Amino acid sequence: MENQSLRLKLRVWRQASSQAKGAFETYELAAVPVHASFLEMMDLLNEQLVREDKEPVAFDHDCREGICGMCSMYINGRAHGPQRGTTTCQLHMRHFRDGETITVEPFRAAAFPVLKDLAVNRSAFDRIQQAGGYVTVNTGNAPDGNAVPIPKTDADEAFMSAACIGCGACVAACKNASAMLFVSAKVSQYALLPQGQPEHRERVLSMVEAMDMEGFGHCTNTGACEAECPKGISVENIARLNRSYLAAQLSGGGTSAVATSD
C-alpha cells in the first residue's frame, strides 16, 4: 500500500451556530492518500469545498502532534476514531477501507455545546480546573527539584495522571457524559505528591462541585473513558477521587487556602 489512495464517503455533522439546528451532509473524496492523517483528510475535504464555493467544515485542531487535545471528533462511533490511545490528528487513513463511509460527529454533551460544525466549546473543563486544579505557591526562584524526596512509584503515578491533556474524549465516550476521568486525573496528579497535600480536601470538594455545576453526568464505572483516553489515564484515578471525596466530606471540608487565594 505504498502510494495507495482511498475513495471515501463522509457523513459530516454541519451546524451553522450553537443556536442553529444541525444535520448530516454527505461528501465524496476521490483520492485520499493512505498516509494522510484524519485532519489532513479533513483539510482535503475543505479544499474541495472551497473550490466548489461552499462553506468549509469547522473543526478544532492545533498542534497536530497528539499533545494539545483540540481535535475533538467522534468518528464512526468512537471518540478520536477507532484506534486506541490516539488523538484524531494521530489517526491515519490507512486504518480505513477503500470505499468506506465515515460518520464524523462533534463530541456530544450538554456541557460541551457545539459552536459550529465539529467544533465544541470545552471551556467547562477550564472552569473546573480553575476551581482547584493547581497548587498555591509563592513566586520566586524555582525550588531545587530534589529538595522534597518523593518515592519513584508515587512520582510515576502522579506523572501518568498529569498526562491528561483535557481533550474531553472521556466525556464524549461516556454513556452518561460524565467528566469523572478528567476531574480525577487533575485531582490525582497532586494527591500523590507532598506539594498537593495542604489543599487536597478543598481541591477535591470544589472541583467536584464545579463539575456538577457544569451539568456533566454521573459515573457508572463502565470504563469507556479509560478505553478512549488518548493518554491512557486509568479509572483507578476515579476510585481515588471517590475515596478522597468521601474522606473530605466526612472530615467536614478542607482548609480555606484555595478559597482565599484569588
Add this chain to the structure above:
Amino acid sequence: MALTGLFLILFLVVHLIGNLQLLAGDGGRRFNEYSHFMSHSLLIQTVSKLNFAFIILHVLYSLWLSRQAHAARPQGYEGKPALQTATWSSRNMGILGTVILLFLIVHLKGFWYEFKFGSVPSISYADAPEPLHDAYEVVRAAYAQAWYAGFYILSMIFLGFHLHHGFQSAFHTLGLSNYRYKPLIRAVGTVFAILVPMLFALIPAVMHLQSLGY
C-alpha cells in the same frame, strides 16, 4: 447505588442460604422450620423492612441518575462503533435492572404476599409442638408450573449480568478499589455473579424436575 447495591448483595447471600433448604430432600420440613423462624424473628423482620426500603431507594436513585444522564447528553450519536469498549452489562444496567424488578414483583406476589396475606396450608409433624405453615407446598406448586420455573431461571441470568457489573462497580464508587485490589475485586465479583444466580436457579430447576417425577 453502591451502598444500597452492596446491601442487596448481602441480602442475596442470606436469601440463598435459606432457599437451599428447599433441596434438603425431607419433604420440606427444614424449609418450613426455617420459614417459621424467619417470620418470627424480630431481627429478620426489621432487616426485611430495611431491605424493601433499599430496593425502592436503589430503583428511585437509578431513575434520578438516568434522568441526569439524559440531561447531560440531550442529543445522542448516530455513529455506531464497530467494537464496544465497555462491557455489555455495564452499558445495560437499566434494562437488566428493569427485568429484575419485574421478576421481583412476580416473585413477591407469588411467595411473600401468599405467606403474609394468602391462605397457606398447615402441616403437623409428629415430634413438633405446634403445626407449621407449609411454605414448602406453596413453592412446590409454583415451581411445578413450567412458565414459573422458566421465568425464574431466565431472571437469574439477568441478575448474573447485573451483578457482574454491579459488584465491582460498587467497590469502585466507594473508593475501595486500587491497582492492587482491582483484579481481586473483579475476580470475586465474577465468581459471585455466576455462582449465586446459578444456585438460585438450581432450586426451581430441580423442583420442576421433581414435579415431573424425576
